[in-house]
Amino acid sequence: MLKYFIRRLLSMILVVLIVASATFFLMRFLPSGPFSREKALPAAVVKNLEARYHMDQPLWKQYLSYIGNLLHGDLGPSFKYKNRTVNSIIADGFPVSATLGAVAVALAVLIGIPLGIWGALRQNGWQDNFVMFLALLGVSVPNFIMAVLLMLVFALGLHLVPAAGWGSVKQVILPAFTLAGYPIAFIARLVRSSMLEVLRQEYITTARAKGLSERLVIFRHALRNILIPVVTVLGPLIAAVFTGSFVVEKIFAIPGLGRYYVTSINDRDYTTICGVTIFYSALLVFMNFLVDLTYAWLDPRIRYVERKVS
Amino acid sequence: MRKVLSLLLVTALLFGTMAGVRTAAAATIEIRWNNGAEPQTIDPALSTGIPEANTILQVFEGLTRLDKNNNPIPAVAKSWTISADKKTYIFTLRDSFWTNGTPVTAYDFEYAWKRALQPETAAEYAYQLYYVYGGEAFNKSINVDGKYYAQAVDAKGNPLTKKEGDKDVPVPNMSKQIDPSKNVGVKALNAKTLKVYLASPTPYFLSLCAFPTLMPVCKAVVSKNANWTSDDLKSYITNGPFKAVKWSHNEKMEFIKNPTYWDKANVKPDKLTYYMIDDESTALSQYQSGALDASDIVPLAELPGLVKSGDCKIMPYLGTYYYSFNVTKKPFNDVRVRKALTLAINRSAIVNNITRGGELPALAYVPYGIPDATSTTEFRTSGPVTFYKDNDIATAKALLAAAGYPNGKGFPSFTILYNNSSRHKSIAEAIQQMWKTNLGINCTLRNEEWGVYLDDLTNLNYQVARRGWIGDYVDANTFMDMWVTGGGNNDTGWSSKQYDMDIAKAKSTSDPKVRMQYMHDAEKILMTDYPIAPIYYYTHPILLKSKVKGLVLSTLGFVDWKNVTISG
Numbered sequence: 001m002l003k004y005f006i007r008r009l010l011s012m013i014l015v016v017l018i019v020a021s022a023t024f025f026l027m028r029f030l031p032s033g034p035f036s037r038e039k040a041l042p043a044a045v046v047k048n049l050e051a052r053y054h055m056d057q058p059l060w061k062q063y064l065s066y067i068g069n070l071l072h073g074d075l076g077p078s079f080k081y082k083n084r085t086v087n088s089i090i091a092d093g094f095p096v097s098a099t100l101g102a103v104a105v106a107l108a109v110l111i112g113i114p115l116g117i118w119g120a121l122r123q124n125g126w127q128d129n130f131v132m133f134l135a136l137l138g139v140s141v142p143n144f145i146m147a148v149l150l151m152l153v154f155a156l157g158l159h160l161v162p163a164a165g166w167g168s169v170k171q172v173i174l175p176a177f178t179l180a181g182y183p184i185a186f187i188a189r190l191v192r193s194s195m196l197e198v199l200r201q202e203y204i205t206t207a208r209a210k211g212l213s214e215r216l217v218i219f220r221h222a223l224r225n226i227l228i229p230v231v232t233v234l235g236p237l238i239a240a241v242f243t244g245s246f247v248v249e250k251i252f253a254i255p256g257l258g259r260y261y262v263t264s265i266n267d268r269d270y271t272t273i274c275g276v277t278i279f280y281s282a283l284l285v286f287m288n289f290l291v292d293l294t295y296a297w298l299d300p301r302i303r304y305v306e307r308k309v310s
Numbered sequence: 311m312r313k314v315l316s317l318l319l320v321t322a323l324l325f326g327t328m329a330g331v332r333t334a335a336a337a338t339i340e341i342r343w344n345n346g347a348e349p350q351t352i353d354p355a356l357s358t359g360i361p362e363a364n365t366i367l368q369v370f371e372g373l374t375r376l377d378k379n380n381n382p383i384p385a386v387a388k389s390w391t392i393s394a395d396k397k398t399y400i401f402t403l404r405d406s407f408w409t410n411g412t413p414v415t416a417y418d419f420e421y422a423w424k425r426a427l428q429p430e431t432a433a434e435y436a437y438q439l440y441y442v443y444g445g446e447a448f449n450k451s452i453n454v455d456g457k458y459y460a461q462a463v464d465a466k467g468n469p470l471t472k473k474e475g476d477k478d479v480p481v482p483n484m485s486k487q488i489d490p491s492k493n494v495g496v497k498a499l500n501a502k503t504l505k506v507y508l509a510s511p512t513p514y515f516l517s518l519c520a521f522p523t524l525m526p527v528c529k530a531v532v533s534k535n536a537n538w539t540s541d542d543l544k545s546y547i548t549n550g551p552f553k554a555v556k557w558s559h560n561e562k563m564e565f566i567k568n569p570t571y572w573d574k575a576n577v578k579p580d581k582l583t584y585y586m587i588d589d590e591s592t593a594l595s596q597y598q599s600g601a602l603d604a605s606d607i608v609p610l611a612e613l614p615g616l617v618k619s620g621d622c623k624i625m626p627y628l629g630t631y632y633y634s635f636n637v638t639k640k641p642f643n644d645v646r647v648r649k650a651l652t653l654a655i656n657r658s659a660i661v662n663n664i665t666r667g668g669e670l671p672a673l674a675y676v677p678y679g680i681p682d683a684t685s686t687t688e689f690r691t692s693g694p695v696t697f698y699k700d701n702d703i704a705t706a707k708a709l710l711a712a713a714g715y716p717n718g719k720g721f722p723s724f725t726i727l728y729n730n731s732s733r734h735k736s737i738a739e740a741i742q743q744m745w746k747t748n749l750g751i752n753c754t755l756r757n758e759e760w761g762v763y764l765d766d767l768t769n770l771n772y773q774v775a776r777r778g779w780i781g782d783y784v785d786a787n788t789f790m791d792m793w794v795t796g797g798g799n800n801d802t803g804w805s806s807k808q809y810d811m812d813i814a815k816a817k818s819t820s821d822p823k824v825r826m827q828y829m830h831d832a833e834k835i836l837m838t839d840y841p842i843a844p845i846y847y848y849t850h851p852i853l854l855k856s857k858v859k860g861l862v863l864s865t866l867g868f869v870d871w872k873n874v875t876i877s878g
Contacts, residue, residue: 030761030762031761031762031765031766032761032762032764032765032768033761035434036761036764036765036768037434037764038764038778039779039780039782039799040768040798040799040801041434041798042436042437042798043798044429044436044446044449044450045432045433045434045436045437045449047429047450047480048429048430048431048432048433048436048449049432049434051429051430051432052430052432053432056477056479057475057477058474058475058476058477059475059476060475061475080350081348081350081351082350082351082353082356082358082539083351083352083353083356083537083539083540084559088541089559092559092560093559093560148591151595155595155599156595156598156599159599162599162601163592163595163596163599163601164587164592164595164596164601165561165585165596165601166561167561250588250589250592251589251591251592252592253561253585253586253587253588253589253592253596255558255559255560255561255586256560259560266759266760266761268761
């Protein structure tokens, strides 16, 4: 088991380093740089800026020092926000995005799973059609439409919640539902199809033959098995949702991390592009690792032991 | 369901009354403004744009401030004298204080300006201090072991560089040391007297003194603490009408009336809250729901309705929207072609049907709102007001025929370049259609991501491109000197010796009349050669509740909340 951990940890570090290197070089191939302005800066000013951010050094040197700092956990200063480091940008933005993401994931699980079960148990009934219709809507309506619709109805129409902003519980509701829209639909569909499959398994028939109540059959015997595909998608989903969404954060004026994935590229804010990408990839590989561990807990047949090669 | 609904209604009502009580109890004036973006810095030397200036100018005060007519008035300087050659300014400072209680001195100004010019500071707007004698040389100098040297030049006078890896590194001229304490023309004679020596007469220098880059900083604090602008604002020592008290990144910034400000009796608002909402529709929603009193950004698609309802005020703005021609490429190397394309645009149609923000069709280059030789005269109306007629199809056709393309026959297809934005797209489509119907020529549109677009402009990798220019200060020079040969913003390949000479002469004369004549002459050259086709003069629409009175919004786009009150 320990060997397994170490191997996974090393491969995770390797993946993050590859992502960091690829991002570092790819972004340098983008036309123009962090000091391109609509009003072109005088050459002397650009020279001073390049010196300040060590961009006057050869690229390989910049790369080595970047990776060196990265290994110390230092993501460097932001090129755009003059007195801020990428570490502080992540430290400020991530808790906000993660709070919102946690609510959204909770909504997705608490609404998506029951909806899927309900649909599966009433297969081809109106309930099933209703669930599938909702899921179709959730998957196909883009979040910027959902955001605006929710804002129009609940904030500007009914005045139940503030239209935008951050800081109060009420301000979490609309963006969280917007973020949860797609995952709810996705999980509902996934749960429905897995449930249908599980219900045809022999052990369910056995359970029913034993005379167990339908409730027990579903919750004790079926549920645990349909959780495996849900957990599989939940890992990457958490990584994606917790790091924020550009659209949702922009529309609801939320000071999260999501905006930086887009704005840093537009601004050619090299260190921020690299920093948020590395952070996201690290979170993603870590979540996948957690998913793998959860499998073992959910399905006793899966065990991480050294395979004996004879 | 009914129970839930009624519960919600009761809660809403309760909240509503509570909010009412809160406003009734408070007689304080609080302004909630959407700044449109998170400031990239709150350090005046590093200021980069309007969101930064709108923050910095509330908490700092320079030698001068701009009044509601954009004229400089005494601020930290209570008076000044100007030498006969218009190059030496002696400022006398009033008694004023930093937020830590220490007096604002001439030494603070000297330190702040040299700090902004120092190469290591890497200030983007350092060039606003190039007017100060030696300022440009210091900013361009090379630091060798803590001493500054000018860059060496070769026999032809070109700056010398050497290869280091894949980079060109400037070579210092070790015999040409630049000592900022001697070679830069700003000096504190004593705590209350600042002497400024300019490189050449600069009539708008007093206005520049109100620009963020020229704000003083507290030498005692800034020289010791590199992190003086850190998030907790504890070391953020300032001297303006307001004091920053809270900064939540990308969310909001809060200011209170500065108790140590010399003119605090005349500061009306008790509190300012800046929001950093960058989505125009969200800003409007917040404004309509009462969470904002004013916003710097407005959804352009909704302008006509918002202007009609009185929520949107159209403010003047010092800027020109234009199309530039790459004069190095056929057929745009022919002035007749450029002029024909310029004349065959129906600007009125564009401002009335597309932009709809009260913009004026531009029939010249320099916009309205800039003084001429005296502060009461207007540059635009002192020379020719227009250089051509709008939508002059007959002349345009004749010019095109003379250039060898009668009715557009044989005119090569070309591309209009613009950066991603629905507004630029609509305008490009309209102009594409106008050129097709009016002149019979075809072009395609190419939209690009911001960085790619800038790159293509700089490398002259385009034929016709959408551009815009917003002034850096209130003087014709900010529009004119960019078109000199090789100018960093002259992305057209155009060059005129006479033009370069006019601009150089305008810079060296101390007679405002002569100077303005050179400016008018230069504009005439530009509007005879048509490297650009002006489209319209910008305006600055903002959302503003009618109860907010006394807002000063400069034509450079800077807000001033000092005199703002709320009535009714």
